[in-house]
Amino acid sequence: MMAVLRTLATGMLLAGAAVAHAADGVDSALVARGAYLAKAGDCVACHTAPRGKPFAGGLKMTTPMGAIYTTNITPDSDTGIGRYSEGDFGRALRRGVAKDGHNLYPAMPYPSYAKVNDDDVKALYAYFMHGVQRVKQENRPSDIPWPLNMRWPLKLWNAVFLDSAVYQAKVGKEAAWNRGxxxxxxxxxxxxxxxxxxxxxxxxxxxxxxxxxxxxxxxxxxxxxxxxxxxxxxxxxxxxxxxxxxxxxxxxxxxxxxxxxxxxxxxxxxxxxxxxxxxxxxxxxxxxxxxxxxxxxxxxxxxxxxxxxxxxxxxxxxxxxxxxxxxxxxxxxxxxxxxxxxxxxxxxxxxxxxxxxxxxxxxxxxxxxxxxxxxxxxxxxxxxxxxxxxxxxxxxxxxxxxxxxxxxxxxxxxxxxxxxxxxx
Missing domain, CATH: 1.10.760.10 (Cytochrome c-like domain)
Structure with missing residues (x-):
């Protein structure tokens, strides 16, 4: 029953994005498009803990080195991403680098999100800034022990494994194939x-x-x-x-x-x-x-x-x-x-x-x-x-x-x- 209520609550929140903050002069169509793209990315599934508030983070994810916990991506200025510029947001999404410069673990699928084009990044940013409810919830540190929890090796990981190219339509393929x-x-x-x-x-x-x-x-x-x-x-x-x-x-x-x-x-x-x-x-x-x-x-x-x-x-x-x-x-x-x-x-x-x-x-x-x-x-x-x-x-x-x-x-x-x- 809790899973049903969680799904309904999340659906109601996402559905409301089309009109979020329209009175404040925000482009409601852009916010709505961002809400759709966030669904396509299934952002809520990873960034919402069981019985937690949508996008506030805290979901435990098991890795070979230890457990990590997803982060708060609501527009709260202190504990979320409220102080991110669109450039900061895009860098975190597509390069795995947070606003303060630390590298994100690739449990965040930024090697895939690297393919997302600029227009879609803009729409996603509009949604997360203006279509998501602010939640003040501190991020939980990982359970990965030192020295395995050091982030600098991720720069080397990115250099070897991250393809930062945005998706380019394949010549000779139909529009539907390229969209898929x-x-x-x-x-x-x-x-x-x-x-x-x-x-x-x-x-x-x-x-x-x-x-x-x-x-x-x-x-x-x-x-x-x-x-x-x-x-x-x-x-x-x-x-x-x-x-x-x-x-x-x-x-x-x-x-x-x-x-x-x-x-x-x-x-x-x-x-x-x-x-x-x-x-x-x-x-x-x-x-x-x-x-x-x-x-x-x-x-x-x-x-x-x-x-x-x-x-x-x-x-x-x-x-x-x-x-x-x-x-x-x-x-x-x-x-x-x-x-x-x-x-x-x-x-x-x-x-x-x-x-x-x-x-x-x-x-x-x-x-x-x-x-x-x-x-x-x-x-x-x-x-x-x-x-x-x-x-x-x-x-x-x-x-x-x-x-x-x-x-x-x-x-x-x-x-x-x-x-x-x-x-x-």
Missing amino acids: AYLVQGLGHCGSCHTPRGVGFQEKALDERGSAFLSGGLIDNWFASNLTGDSNTGLGRWSEADVAQFMKTGANRHATAFGSMTDVINHSTQWLTASDLNAIAAYLKSLRAVGGNGGPPFQYDPEATQALLARPAGDPAGKVYATYCMHCHGLDGKAFAPMLAPLAGNPNVLETNAASLINVTLNGTTDLVIDGLPAAYPMPKFANVLTDRQIADVLTFMRTGWNNRAPAVQPLEVTKLRKATTEK
């Missing part, structure tokens, strides 16, 4: 989660020229899905309409959003225009297949369902599935999509890395809220119901059933992720 590329690579910062990281914790690619771009990545105990054209773990079997539907509603005939993607749907993509959603879909569907599980393209096999029926009644995995999973996901693995997520051919089920499946089984899902209405059948948590062995067995049952042909899950994988998410 701009949103995906820039404000949408999709690569921040969906592209694997290198030894310097940098994204291995920042656009479609890199073979690893959007091929999936492990982040914060979730595996962000492959968004390339791979037929099994990616979007190869999805149409452009499927992609747009998923971004608009959080579900389609192939999969349902969970994990941090729920926040993306709740606060960002469902609010985008149809033309922008279609542009993103067109761009994503143009990406060549990368990654995958190495298996042949998935095809549903009805005989595989019969094989499940024929398994011994005492099969532990089958008993767990029949008791806890079958009523929502179906004996045939097709469930009742898009209301309930299918398991047969679901890219998250077919993915080699099972982190997301383990995590969502242990911890369930937060509320997916579309147009103010929460999804009717959220995934419950089973951490206190099933043992690590039972979870490993039932996930293996799913990943090998219905012709899925995905690797088995080991109990030790569940044990490690249970510990990691309990300590978080």
